[in-house]
Amino acid sequence: MTKKIVFTGGGSAGHVTPNLALIDQLKDWDITYIGSKNGIEKNLVQGHGIAYRAISSGKLRRYFDMKNFKDPFKVLAGVMQAYLILKKIKPDVIFSKGGFVSVPVVIGGWLNRIPVYIHESDITPGLANRIAIKFATKLFVTFEEAAAHLPKDKVEYTGAPIRDVLLKGDRNKGLQFLGFHSDKPVLLIMGGSLGAKKINEVVRESLPELLKKYQIVHLCGKGNVDTKLTETTGYNQYEYVDKELPDVMAASSIILSRAGSNAIFEFLALKKPMILIPLPLRASRGDQILNADSFKKKELCEVMENDSLTSEELQKTIDNVYKNRYDYIDRMTAAQNATHGIKNILSNLNEI
Numbered sequence: 565m566t567k568k569i570v571f572t573g574g575g576s577a578g579h580v581t582p583n584l585a586l587i588d589q590l591k592d593w594d595i596t597y598i599g600s601k602n603g604i605e606k607n608l609v610q611g612h613g614i615a616y617r618a619i620s621s622g623k624l625r626r627y628f629d630m631k632n633f634k635d636p637f638k639v640l641a642g643v644m645q646a647y648l649i650l651k652k653i654k655p656d657v658i659f660s661k662g663g664f665v666s667v668p669v670v671i672g673g674w675l676n677r678i679p680v681y682i683h684e685s686d687i688t689p690g691l692a693n694r695i696a697i698k699f700a701t702k703l704f705v706t707f708e709e710a711a712a713h714l715p716k717d718k719v720e721y722t723g724a725p726i727r728d729v730l731l732k733g734d735r736n737k738g739l740q741f742l743g744f745h746s747d748k749p750v751l752l753i754m755g756g757s758l759g760a761k762k763i764n765e766v767v768r769e770s771l772p773e774l775l776k777k778y779q780i781v782h783l784c785g786k787g788n789v790d791t792k793l794t795e796t797t798g799y800n801q802y803e804y805v806d807k808e809l810p811d812v813m814a815a816s817s818i819i820l821s822r823a824g825s826n827a828i829f830e831f832l833a834l835k836k837p838m839i840l841i842p843l844p845l846r847a848s849r850g851d852q853i854l855n856a857d858s859f860k861k862k863e864l865c866e867v868m869e870n871d872s873l874t875s876e877e878l879q880k881t882i883d884n885v886y887k888n889r890y891d892y893i894d895r896m897t898a899a900q901n902a903t904h905g906i907k908n909i910l911s912n913l914n915e916i
């Protein structure tokens with residue numbers, strides 16, 4: 565009989581792309597995705613040939629906001645909707661990648677006595693996954709260090725689930741898409757799936773110098789394209805690149821990025837020398853700082869601090885990493901085990 569699985573996760577791309585990595589491998593399964601009505605997951609799931617069911621979802625905030633009074637009701641409504649959807653589908657397993665929308669699905673699954681598998685990409689779990697852990701059967705983690713923060717009887721270290729399509733990019737197609745040539749290195753700047761204001765500012769301030777040595781593709785996040793710079797030769801800005809990302813990554817020689825877990829493991833899998841600027845503590849729970857530290861300890865990246873970032877330091881660091889790129893590539897080649905999440909998670913799913 566065809567096995568059934570329900571995926572959930574959303575809010576930012578990092579809570580969706582690992583699901584897509586698995587979905588593309590589960591050819592014989594009956595797959596449904598439960599996400600929010602308007603979240604990024606809805607767009608990203610399209611084109612993967614699976615059913616999408618939307619539920620009501622509320623944000624779980626740790627700070628005061630008037631919406632805090634309304635959102636618990638939205639979450640409760642979401643639990644009810646998810647419960648009924650799951651009761652009808654009767655999946656063999658639920659796979660949750662976290663983000664606010666996943667909480668009602670995980671609870672709805674638990675109420676239906678359906679096994680719930682969770683994947684955590686960061687070293688410490690986010691708020692949604694911290695709630696979900698209590699209802700979960702198994703917890704998979706990207707970072708080996710993450711296991712220490714999670715219940716021993718549930719946790720399994722799998723490594724990062726990387727989308728197969730990302731590993732199959734074509735450098736020439738990437739250069740063609742970008743309108744770049746092959747005799748100057750391409751610097752890819754990725755500010756996390758939602759962009760990064762400070763990085764965008766300092767990069768733009770540094771453009772005249774950087775463009776002497778690099779062609780630059782800047783994934784700057786929604787609403788962050790600087791229209792004054794659209795005519796600049798050798799500098800391409802995009803809010804978000806989806807289908808072309810594998811080719812764009814293949815065309816890139818060096819990457820400057822936030823330290824979102826999925827992104828940095830993708831760079832590792834593709835052996836791209838990287839400079840990471842983690843999201844600072846005041847704007848997050850500090851997960852990216854831990855992610856970047858872990859890579860830095862293994863000499864897989866260079867790390868710069870967001871708040872003290874200057875144009876001069878940025879240029880110096882980029883040049884230095886580019887100069888030493890083959891050393892980084894050697895170390896990344898030796899660390900590929902950490903990118904084998906798909907294989908390890910699939911072997912768990914196949915046991916069901």
Ligand SMILES: CC(=O)N[C@H]1[C@@H](OP(=O)(O)OP(=O)(O)OC[C@H]2O[C@@H](n3ccc(=O)[nH]c3=O)[C@H](O)[C@@H]2O)O[C@H](CO)[C@@H](O)[C@@H]1O
Nearest residue numbers: 576577578581685756757758783804805824825826827852
């Ligand atoms: C602000 C915030 O809370 N960020 C968190 C969020 O990051 P965020 O959602 O940015 O997630 P990641 O950096 O982990 O992953 C981003 C994903 O989007 C893809 N991508 C990105 C840009 C683009 O133009 N096209 C594209 O396809 C990347 O290839 C990657 O697969 O989830 C991560 C994983 O839990 C955390 O580590 C981050 O701290």
